[in-house]
Amino acid sequence: MxxxxxxxxxxxxxxxxxxxxxxxxxxxxxxxxxxxxxxxxxxxxxxxxxxxxxxxxxxxxxxxxxxxxxxxxxxxxxxxxxxxxxxxxxxxxxxxxxxxxxxxxxxxxxxxxxxxxxxxxxxxxxxxxxxxxxxxxxxxxxxxxxxxxxxxxxxxxxxxxxxxxxxxxxxxxxxxxxxxxxxxxxxxxxxxxxxxxxxxxxxxxxxxxxxxxxxxxxxxxxxxxxxxxxxxxxxxxxxxxxxxxxxxxxGGHSPVLVFADADVDRAAQMLARFKLRNAGQVCVSPTRFYVQRPAYARFLEAFAHELSQARVGDGLDPSSQMGPLANPRRVAAMADLVADAAGRGAQVVTGGRKVGEEGCFFAPTVLAGLGDDARIMREEPFGPVAPVVPFDTEDEALQRANALPFGLASYVFTESLKTATRVANGLEAGMVNINHFGMGPAEIPFGGIKxxxxxxxxxxxxxxxxxxxxxxxxx
Incomplete structure (x- = not known):
């Protein structure tokens, strides 16, 4: 009923x-x-x-x-x-x-x-x-x-x-x-x-x-x-x-900054689970993943593994970890973003396709080896597609994170208090989450800038x- x-x-x-x-x-x-x-x-x-x-x-x-x-x-x-x-x-x-x-x-x-x-x-x-x-x-x-x-x-x-x-x-x-x-x-x-x-x-x-x-x-x-x-x-x-x-x-296009001193495996696991939430159809969903080069390969492997193991299915099935997208338009939008990235030389590490003939299911997807000119690096995906790219310096990470006109949520993973403070001060976003996700409670102001x-x-x-x-x- x-x-x-x-x-x-x-x-x-x-x-x-x-x-x-x-x-x-x-x-x-x-x-x-x-x-x-x-x-x-x-x-x-x-x-x-x-x-x-x-x-x-x-x-x-x-x-x-x-x-x-x-x-x-x-x-x-x-x-x-x-x-x-x-x-x-x-x-x-x-x-x-x-x-x-x-x-x-x-x-x-x-x-x-x-x-x-x-x-x-x-x-x-x-x-x-x-x-x-x-x-x-x-x-x-x-x-x-x-x-x-x-x-x-x-x-x-x-x-x-x-x-x-x-x-x-x-x-x-x-x-x-x-x-x-x-x-x-x-x-x-x-x-x-x-x-x-x-x-x-x-x-x-x-x-x-x-x-x-x-x-x-x-x-x-x-x-x-x-x-x-x-x-x-x-x-x-x-x-x-x-x-x-x-x-x-x-809308947002939330940057994730994972520094080399972070607990990389924990960050990959947490971010994968958060990315699966509502099939990525979340305004504060992590959407641009910038990983410092020494930790890049390890993070990419762990993150892609977590997403590839996710069970996709009807939300009424207790075993489902991710449900469908809201409508066929969202499925087509995900396919277009993946095709654009692949056409620019990106590697589809996992996913990248519709799942099944019935319903609006799309596989959790990780893209690597793409430049900032790819559409998914500029347009909010609002779906289970995650581009992962390396960076070298803190200044570079901040410049790329702040390059878009969006400013809703952002995420930082580091074990350095100095890095966390500098990056939190430098990010142009209404909400900055460091080493966890803390935007849900009623006592928290929720909103963006730009x-x-x-x-x-x-x-x-x-x-x-x-x-x-x-x-x-x-x-």
Missing amino acids: YRKLAFYIDGEFSGAEGRHAGDVANPATGEVIGRLPHVGPADLDRAVAAAERAFASWRRTSPLARSDLLRKVAALIRERAPDIARDITLDEGKPLEEALVEVTSCAEHVEWHAEECRRIYGRVIPPRQPDVRQFVVREPVGVCAAFSPWNFPFAQAVRKVAAALAAGCTLILKGPEESPSAVVAMAELFHDAGLPAGVLNIVWGDPAAISRHLITAPAVRKISFTGSVPVGKQLAALAGAHMKRMTMEL DSGIGTEGGAETFDGYLVTKFITQL
Whole structure:
């Protein structure tokens, strides 16, 4: 059984009956498993009106009440996690264990926002005149429009919803049409927890039409988008034209710097497992591997061995370590990147091909002997393909790592504290991981620089994009 799909406006769920709908397919089999109802302009107008009406009262709701509601949602997430995770595996493809981790970790994210929203403080500024009082307050920005991606359908949506609602904003969310079940489940969680009608609204349909309609709506004051750089730039331009605040978490092309003094075998094993996560369809997936020349051969052998041993299959099979890509377009994209690299003289160390006739499976792939002009060294692969190239000096590694316009995540492996400090200071990235991967917890600010985005989600900065600052001076 797969979840019945619906959109959610003003506290009511509406299914596909009697309206235009799109197919939802299982990427492991190609089977159509659901029909997703698409909204029209009138539905979007109704969602905006509902959010605007609900904001008038939700903004005045006590932070304690908002906190209590979020805690109820967190408890429901843990209770319903197995069913939500199974549906994610069915429509997005990732192994069930990964899907379950995604869902259960979101309970902590919701609880974090429940705690932090009780501490949205202003400040008092000492006056220059004795009879003056002056202070700063933080207020919710208003109605927000959010757009969440298909690769982490529950986690990415929850981050936006929890932050907006905890801050006192109302929200219209367009989720991913490829993997919609998690967002429908999320709407059910908030509905069952007692969220007032109109505070959260979920819509589906043509992305370009919906984004333009919502961003240009006068009542919408803030935009939050997670997705590709090209689409993010288009939405940012549209939001800028209407002076809308925005948070943009865009694509990456995460460099990995493995120095000769690193624990090479441990680094190879850790990076291989991380590269397999969601079949490499992760914005912070390690994608450009620079290995210092004395350690290069050893790392390449160990890394390729780990990936070649991975079991690729249906995410519902407990033995599968990597599931399918999201759709046939991703399979074709991987084949094109490998062909381009091979055409430029690269060696396919392992993988490099589609797996099986059914489904969207692509073998974990390692490429060696390629130059920085190969497409995969310049374009985010968003799949299980990893180029591994040598470097000689620290300065060279930093120059090559920083050469692209991306700046989301980065990874460094070294046993030298001095090297780690210099490289962490020199990398142009919003997040630097040294000898481990530490970007997941709710208390961590998650975001990039350069073309990889504007603003962050999570951590103490979680509400910055959803609050305005007001100065009040009184004589």
